[in-house]
Amino acid sequence: MIPLFLDLSASRVLVFGAGSVGIRKARHFTSAARMTIVAEDLSPEVFSFKNASIKQQAIEDMESEDLEKLIDRHDIVIAALSDEKENERLCSLAKAAGKLYNNATGEGNIRIPSVVCGAEYQIAVTTEKSAPAVPAFIRSFLEENLPWLDNMVLLQNTLREELKTTIPDQARRAEILRAVIDDAEIQNACIAGVPSTEICKKYL
Numbered sequence: 001m002i003p004l005f006l007d008l009s010a011s012r013v014l015v016f017g018a019g020s021v022g023i024r025k026a027r028h029f030t031s032a033a034r035m036t037i038v039a040e041d042l043s044p045e046v047f048s049f050k051n052a053s054i055k056q057q058a059i060e061d062m063e064s065e066d067l068e069k070l071i072d073r074h075d076i077v078i079a080a081l082s083d084e085k086e087n088e089r090l091c092s093l094a095k096a097a098g099k100l101y102n103n104a105t106g107e108g109n110i111r112i113p114s115v116v117c118g119a120e121y122q123i124a125v126t127t128e129k130s131a132p133a134v135p136a137f138i139r140s141f142l143e144e145n146l147p148w149l150d151n152m153v154l155l156q157n158t159l160r161e162e163l164k165t166t167i168p169d170q171a172r173r174a175e176i177l178r179a180v181i182d183d184a185e186i187q188n189a190c191i192a193g194v195p196s197t198e199i200c201k202k203y204l
């Protein structure tokens with residue numbers, strides 16, 4: 001699998017299961033796409049999702065024709081039931097319908113990664129199934145160790161525009177931008193929330 005960042009604003013996501021795993025998968029999509037969540041037992045958080053329609057239902061009580069129609073109306077299918085057999089059945093239906101699908105207990109053609117998310121950047125991490133605790137660890141590690149990253153992105157954005165007008169040599173501009181990222185004093189100014197325009201004036 002390879003990473004991609006997608007605009008899902010016109011897409012529909014169907015999540016089966018509303019236990020801790022289903023909720024975590026749904027949280028990933030919550031402000032990005034419209035969602036339908038289907039489960040017999042619902043964690044309360046399910047009602048806090050924006051743009052989500054909730055169906056409280058046992059899958060085995062649904063007519064297969066209705067299930068197929070439901071899947072057909074969606075672009076991405078997530079199977080996060082505690083029932084492995086049902087997850088497999090849902091994923092075969094999604095696969096046959098040509099959908100993107102993820103099975104929390106098995107095979108899928110997409111994976112939901114751990115995401116380190118700032119206002120100005122996103123980093124997605126996966127181990128391709130082998131060790132799911134590792135992406136979660138990397139997320140916490142980066143959140144703790146790069147508190148300056150968001151403001152650094154803003155600073156770089158301001159600075160690179162300014163450098164384009166003052167330094168014609170691209171290699172030299174790249175050198176300066178890289179040195180700014182490595183500079184501990186500038187990293188601290190970013191943590192302190194000094195606006196990027198001020199840091200530009202003060203340090204450069």
Ligand SMILES: C[C@@]1(CC(=O)O)c2cc3[nH]c(cc4nc(cc5[nH]c(cc(n2)[C@H]1CCC(=O)O)[C@@](C)(CC(=O)O)[C@@H]5CCC(=O)O)C(CC(=O)O)=C4CCC(=O)O)c(CCC(=O)O)c3CC(=O)O
Binds near residue numbers: 131
């Ligand atoms: C294959 C995959 C299927 C899929 O695509 O969903 C899968 C499968 C399974 N995970 C299990 C357990 C755990 N999962 C986590 C955490 C996360 N798991 C996620 C993804 C994936 N998990 C896919 C692989 C992705 C990859 O490798 O990169 C993350 C990244 C994203 C998300 O799910 O939202 C999210 C981190 C979110 C974050 O915090 O950033 C933790 C850690 C924790 O809880 O702290 C544990 C306990 C430790 C452990 O058991 O390893 C079990 C039960 C095993 C059992 O029964 O013992 C199965 C089922 C099985 O293995 O059969």
Ligand SMILES: NC(=O)C1=CN([C@@H]2O[C@H](COP(=O)(O)OP(=O)(O)OC[C@H]3O[C@@H](n4cnc5c(N)ncnc54)[C@H](O)[C@@H]3O)[C@@H](O)[C@H]2O)C=CC1
Binds near residue numbers: 039040
């Ligand atoms: N991908 C991942 O990151 C992880 C996956 N898992 C796997 O994911 C599965 C789900 O884990 P949890 O959310 O913790 O379980 P859970 O028991 O808290 O929630 C299960 C959900 O599935 C629903 N459900 C089960 N059978 C159903 C049916 N026939 N019809 C309708 N709804 C049904 C329940 O109502 C509930 O909403 C587990 O089987 C586990 O093996 C577990 C940990 C992490």
